[in-house]
Amino acid sequence: MRNALDEPQTIVVLGGTSDIGLAIAAALSGPATRHVVLACRDVDTGTAAAAALDIGPAEASVVAFEATDTASHAGLVDDLAERFGDLDVVVLAFGVLGSQATFEADPAAAAAAVTANYSGAVSVGLAVANRLRTQGHGRLVVLSSVAGERVRKANFVYGSSKAGLDAFAQGLGDSLAGSGASVLVVRPGWVASSMTAGLDPAPMATTPEAVAAAVVKALRAGRRTIWVPGTLRLVFAVFRHLPGPVWRRMPIR
């Protein structure tokens, strides 16, 4: 159970090696936090990440999680609740960026990435939502992206998976209205992280720590959607309505 200061007792990061997910876990951890669970594909990397995590007196645990193995997700969430009690905050942070050029050359690889980013999120998101509904409380934080707000030709496979995820998360949040549980959709811009290592930063680039701070604030305020940085909301309000010929010629990658 979270306390009056909104400090969660149990935090689960799905995609437990994600820089943003780890930063959110660290920022949310307070004196009342008992468990931080990193659910990730590569348990060894997760264990290293857990060791480096600054979460105060809380105990870090690592569990195996494969986003594309959708059949395992309901069981995984049950196990988490069994082992750690009520889940106060679950962060859905996994995703693959991939390379647009590779996807265009290898459609099967594109489908695999989309399966992880979208189908995996749908399956585990629903499983988590069912658990939170049963609990009568809890928050699901979904890492969407501005890339899904208006999809660009430079990364439309990734962008389309995030567009789907964003729509799914919004609908899931609406379906939880009145249940005591809620969903926060986070739309960061370009984030300097291991996912974007080696790429040139886009304008208005941000950091995992800045995203985490915005998430903590939004959870306290009971927000449903946030952009990081907040100005991207205005930028994309314009982008969304640009005519196609203009959008295609925009000098953005």
Add this chain to the structure above:
Amino acid sequence: MLTGWGRTAPSRADVVDVDDASLAEAVASAGARGALVRGLGRSYGDAAQNAGGTVVRLASPTRGIQLDTSTGLVTAHAAVSFDELLRHLVPRGYFVPVTPGTRFVTLGGAIASDVHGKNHHVDGSFGNHLRSMSMLMADGATVELTEESDPELWWATIGGMGLTGVVVEATFAALRIETSRCVVDTTRIDDLDALLATMAEGDEQYRYSVAWVDLLATGKHLGRSVLTRGDHASVVQVTGHRDPTAYGPRMLAAVPPGVPNLINRASVKAFNEMWFRKAPRRLVGEIQSITRFFHPLDGIAAWNRVYGRHGFLQYQFVVPFGAEAALCGVIERVARSGDASFVAVLKRFGPGNPGPLSFPMAGWTLTVDLPAGARGLSELLRDLDDRVLDAGGRHYLAKDSHTTADSIRRGYPRLSEWQEARHKADPGRLWISDIARRLELIG
């Protein structure tokens, strides 16, 4: 969505309104997330919530109070409020043996929290005056409980946060009074040392004693306060007053929903200054009404809304006598933070009772309201918790909404004894609440 009086950490439960006849069935049909009974929702934190489970609200019957004037014993339904009790008892020359700072608590809630009042140093807490309880157990049976019949369950229930069963009816010893007025001595005190000395010296001469401390005053004014002490007035003392046993408290105002947070340093400072200045330096034998002396905030409905949507915490702890340094440290730390809202309450407790989870113990108890949205609150509370626990003190479960399972284990060394008694009464873990989950009360 349910919250406590502090309006923090809401959770959803299936709320079922029942009467005595339908109570057992409603409880029996609770699902895996268990059941809990809720009274008037005046505990500040999550004590009367059960996320995802069943929350039962028991209706108070119309003829719920019986007073036996030959023994002074009162038998009442657990859903009866202290408001109803006082309206019934005071005109008949009786008073509740212990009243908290609000009369909007139920008898059942008063037992579950083992409430205390301004007379703790003389009379102990509510459980000390309880004679018997009728309780619905987890297995569906109703038992008549006295201290003699099952001391373990008796003391596990007093202060047991409703986690041993549902008290349906209880009998307690009422206090005989001559009038519905109090005779009160008020003293304005300029600093903390003088306050502690005055209370330690003179409290025993009064049935009721409490000090209101300005926690925004710092430096040489640290701990400046107004000490009020008194007792029920005799008929002679109210000669000239109309109808000596009249009692009819009214609502004076209500805070509307949706007001923004009105509590900030400027507003609190202005209020505290006004309140300290208007108190007489020394006034002896003032006649006050029960409402003014015991329940001053009850005249304003929904006063908890003044903290806006973030709500607030009421931080209450006790440290044993001899730990005055820790008490002063806490007061100083709160004063330095500048987060304290309105006046804080300081009181000397007498010895505690055998309830393993009953809060009071011989020592000093301080209560301070803190807005939940205040910056740096988490660090402040952690610092205060350490000071309290290191001094051998503990937190009041009925008020708590922030602390941790470790803090409770340290503050209540007999927790495991309580857990065993509870487990015997409810091996299937039917009774559960948000506070029980948050503080891992149920072993």
